[in-house]
Amino acid sequence: MGSQEVSSTVDWQGKHVTVAGLGVSGIPAARALHERGALVTVVNDGDDERARAQAAELEALGITVRLGDGATLPPSTELVVTAPGWQPDKPLFLAAAEAGVPVWGDVELAWRLRGDDGRKPAPWLAVTGTNGKTTTVRMLASILEAAGLRTAAVGNIGVSLLDAVLGETEYDVLAVELSSYQLHWAPSPRAHSAAVLNLAPDHLDWHGSMAAYAADKGRVYEGNTVACVYNAADPATEDLVREADVEEGCRAIGFTLGAPGPSQLGVVDGILVDRAFVANRQKQAQELAEVTDVNPPAPHNIANALAAAALARAFGVEPAAVRDGLRAFRPDAHRIEHVADIGEVRYVDDSKATNTHATEASLAAYDSIVWIAGGLAKGATFDELVTGAAKRLRGVVLIGADRALIREALTRHAPEVPVVDLDRTDTGAMSEAVARAAELARPGDTVLLAPACASMDMFTNYNKRGEAFADAVRARADESA
Incomplete structure (x- = not known):
């Protein structure tokens, strides 16, 4: 094959393929x-106990596995299939480019293999964006299920697209979460309809620049057949629609937290309404659901619901199914999760808010907040976040390795807000953070864990951080009972 592009109808027999990375997509x-x-030869950087166990399973099938060496391109390789997180500048990919060997991601492979067993492939409704992807995809799947469609939430959500495409279940439609990493390695997929929820600086160390990051996100619109859904409050998402090469007749559909214009979904008097998929969008609006049907009804989550509704409506789903699907939806843990009320103070876990954009949305959901923040900043700056949230802050408790960056922004832009700086990065710091936050809080306040940072300085992942917060809150609730 050499530098020739691998066809979706290729005879795979005897083709030398290197799979980069074990895990959810590689295996x-x-x-x-x-x-x-x-x-097949699998190469993997790690050589730990888990990797060795995975390798043994593959080797038992006759697959070659090389652990501890993900940098070298195996001889005779004709195609590389990579896990999405591997950076484009890795030596393996540089060697592949020099040899004229194509590199696909797991999403590209899933797209190429769909239908190769003779079944009609399920169309994809795709979602990307800096924040809100998983929630929106799960809302979308809930709506599609309410409409009686066989569906699944797959992709970056932790369910392999390959498993969905090649498994025994025949789906009517798939709700697909796509990360910028996955889109980077996936030039071919063509969604029925797709949404970019928002764009904010993230993963710039991987992509190299904001422009490259946005361009990879924008790939989700390429070849769309029915609708490109964008965020009317985020002009960068609409710009990506304008730049996309779509099928003739594909429409740009906006969503807004305000009253919608023609070809938009929005909110009027507490009602989610559709002025895009109605007979006369100049004069008509279709009620879909009430704001109170969205769980939780925080502004950014209502935006997620509108995006999910837009994709479902593009697929022909009736309004009642949008309402029923939103009512049935339950958010994942650690996403604006209400933990407890103690002494008229609400405690909310949004440990998933690992960047400033997500935290900005989280802070906007409450009026008076004691904010627990900090961790690994990943190169982020916090001035804009603090400036926007200053009037809502009752107090701040800082934890984690890069807490000084947030403290300095608070000093510049919210000097009157009391700040507790916990000079510790052990996991037990969360109990003290909750205790200090409780001291600052007053009846009617919300103690909000929305760190604006990654968790790995103190915890294995954001889930463990959220669990530590919830455990500390529940312990206080038990003491006050």
């Missing part, structure tokens, strides 16, 4: 290619 890719007769 299904290796299995699928091996089953089709490819000569």
Whole structure:
């Protein structure tokens, strides 16, 4: 094959394929290619106990696995299939480019293999954006299920697209979450309809620049057939629609927290309404659901619901199913999760708010806040976040390795707000953070864990951080009971 592009109808028998990375995407890719007769070599940077166990399972099938060496391109490689997180400047990919070997991600492979068993492939409704992807995709799946459609939430959500495309279940439609990493390695997928929820600086160390990050996000619109859904409050998302090469007749559909114009979904008097998928969008609006049907009804989550509704309506779903699907939806843990009320103070876990954009949305959901923040900043700055939230802050408790960056922004832009700076990064710091936050809070306040930072300085992941917060809150609730 050499530099020739691998066709979706290729005879895989005897083709030399290198799969980069074990894990959620790598293992299904290796299995699928091996089953089709490819000569598969899996390379992986890590060589720990878990990797060795995974390697043993693949080797038992006849798949070659090289642990501790993800940098070298195996001889005779004709295609590389990579896990989405591997950076484009890794030596493996540089060697592939020099040899004229194409590199696909797991999403690209799933798209190429869909339907190769003779079944009609399910169309994709795709979602990307800096924040809100998982919630929106799960809302969308809930709406599609309420409409009686066989569907699944797949992709970056933790369910392999390959497993969904090649599994036994025949789906009517798939709700697909796509990260910027996945889109970078996926030039071919063409969604029925797609949404970019928002764009804010994130993963710039991986992409190299904001322009490159945005361009990869924008790939989700390429070849859309029915609707490109954008955020009317985020002009960058609409710019991506304008730049996309779509099928003739594909429409730009906006969503807004205000009253919608024609070809938009929005909110009027507490009602989610559709002025896009109605007979006369100049004069008509279709009621879809009430704001109170959205759980939780925070502004950014209502925006997620509108995006999900737009994609579902693009697929022909009736209004009643939008309402029923939103009512049935339950958010994942650590996403604006109400933990407890103690002494008329609400405690909310939004540990998933790992960047400033997500935290800005979280802070906007409450009027008077004791904010617990800090962790690994990942190169972020906090001046704009603090400036926007200053009037809502009752107090701030800072934890984590890069807390000084937030403290300095508070000193500049909210000097009157009391700040507790916990000079510790052990996991037990969360109990003290909750205790100090409780001292600052007054009846009617919300103690909000929305760190604006990654968690790995103190915790394994954001889930563990959220669990530590929830445990500390519940312990206080038990003491006050």
